Amino acid sequence: MGSVVIIGGTSGIGKELAQHYLDRGRSVVITGRDAERAGGVAAELAAAARATDNAEVPSAHGLAVDLSRPHYIAAALAGIGPVDRLVLVAIERDMNTIANYDIDKAVRLTTLKLVGYHAVVHALKSRLSPDSSVLLFGGVAKDHPYEGSTTVSTINAGVIGMMRTLAVELAPIRVNSLHTWMIEDSPFWRDKPETVKWAGSHTLTHRLPTSADVVDAAALLLDNPGLNAVGLRVDCGM
Template sequence: MSDNTPLEGQRLVVVGAGAHTGRAIARAASAAGAALVLAGPDPRRLEWTAAELSGSSQVLGLDLTDEQSIADFAGTLGRFDHLVSTAAIPANGPLRELRLDDIQRAFSAKVIGPLLLAKHLAGQVSQHGTFTFFSGVAAWRPAPQRTVMATTNGALAFLVQALAVELAPVRVNAVSPGIVDTGAWDGLGADKEAFLRGVAERNPAGRVGTPQDLVKAVLYAIDNPYVTGTVLHVDGGARLAA
């Protein structure tokens, strides 16, 4: 990141800061001079992120599947400038095997949770602040056993449009990643390299994404005052590939 960033002296909330993408955003934002609020359901993971930051940070518990947790979070948080949520609870698998409670949790993390964050925090964000949520390429490239993922990511894309109108002049956008090597694919073990190579070969950009690609997209959404109600596709063109 350059020294000229929109985050110097700003208070930034990162929901999902205990996981791969949220942690990368928190590290970059802290280095850029932001005061961080790290939010998520696992305080231990949030503390691990806090230990990696160069600037000030605050850890607050937050469960997006529970409106009371969101209301309590709002009551503790106070004023802030920007919020980024990378939260997701996947419910993948064959359609005939999907469980209602898993589907509902997926929607809570990706759609209902962001809606309730806006509901409870709209009065606390600065006038020229932003909300940035994470969608995903599955909405534009649905695949077998990813029906819930495609639907929740697509719903979020429409939610940011509606929120951008209702919360104006506060701006609301979404970042939609494709396959990004954040560490989330490490569980593939020895198969990871071949998987990522195959993705790169299919992508028009000729590579997979990096965490820095996502950081740049988030910074753009925060910094550009003429961008709202928009989905920023950071997928190497994967949604266009044959």
């Protein structure tokens, strides 16, 4: 069985998902922009997994990958062996309006996600098996734009097109995408209780998704062989 590769696994949902698979005895590779940080987080996650009752001894490795420099991605991923699960969750936050359009920020974010994600899949394609699966992370801003989401909404809509084309080109490898809104206990939102309370009141379940909710949904899309070309929203009924 190949490893679980998480592009953007040093923090947030990527890190939580890495822990999910390590706790189940799966070998994991996580990436971040900084090699030292990626290696440190990988060691931390592996130590936590070994402290559980799991009989398997998982391995975790960290690599430096900068999605905003797509020409270098293949070389950065050259040492990875067979891949069973590939997760692309890396993103940067961006506020960019048409009235005050920052071209450099827009080009960077567009390159990072739409070109960088494709470049990763291209680099690892030969290491995926017919039973492998790929998960792309987008966001509900594709459906619910807000002032300042000019680039973010456009890119997240693009993730749907990316998912559909990759599902065709990589078949029988499964490709799905996951789209979240605000995650209640994420590092970015946990110290903003008033905003979280307001946002939760605008969902049908009167709450926001938690990191555990998103990890469960991600694992479902990655591991359930009946799910392919699915763009799943995890937003508590926004």
